[in-house]
């Protein structure tokens with residue numbers, strides 16, 4: 001790889017852990033200001049949180065749902081990507097199509113064009129007594145497709161929040177050549193402290209990719225997000241992490257680290273694909 005190519009394999013990224021309230025226009029305006037701030041700090045790949053234009057909760061999805069790419073949130077994201085000449089991962093917002101609702105992530109290129117759209121594939125249906133009960137499937141439909149995009153020859157894959165728990169999804173992306181996985185993610189105060197960092201480090205280590213997850217900041221009422229937006233390198237090391245308030249986390253991703261770990265610990269060439277589907281449990 002020549003020097004020019006290796007320069008292009010460094011990406012300055014910004015994770016925007018924005019404050020989210022009930023007023024959609026205020027949420028959009030706030031995100032737009034923070035995107036410009038990230039650009040001024042040199043970021044060329046900027047990402048927003050899950051449900052960045054509305055509070056997170058089943059009772060809000062239908063009220064805030066928009067069609068893509070014609071709604072006000074898509075328009076703001078397209079314009080912000082173009083005005084700032086960046087790749088913009090537009091967090092997620094509730095989408096409506098043919099009377100169905102989805103939790104959807106859109107990605108916009110520096111020309112303001114929609115280059116990827118991903119619908120949350122694993123819906124957040126959990127019940128932890130004394131902790132949290134949540135059932136996205138009461139309102140949302142699940143997506144069924146992977147989505148990735150290309151930044152200067154670097155392939156980036158998308159997941160959303162609960163998707164982080166499913167290593168199969170991350171592996172499918174790795175097998176498609178992805179080097180960065182991005183998950184807009186509003187983890188809860190029950191599950192966040194236990195699992196948010198651990199899951200990101202696991203996905204990064206399993207697949208030898210950078211992992212970034214972007215949370216809204218902690219609200220004072222309604223849904224309380226864990227915060228702690230994070231960047232993890234392909235060795236599993238945390239290289240940037242927010243606290244719980246509104247904050248931008250920056251990271252200079254050196255993609256040669258993916259090459260190094262993949263060469264030095266070559267697990268993808270060592271997988272026993274010949275036996276995984278046929279091996280028996282115990283002696284049976």
Ligand SMILES: NC(=O)CC(=O)C(=O)O
Nearest residue numbers: 124161162186187188191
């Ligand atoms: N909010 C989610 O989709 C996921 C989450 O909080 C968790 O997995 O825990």
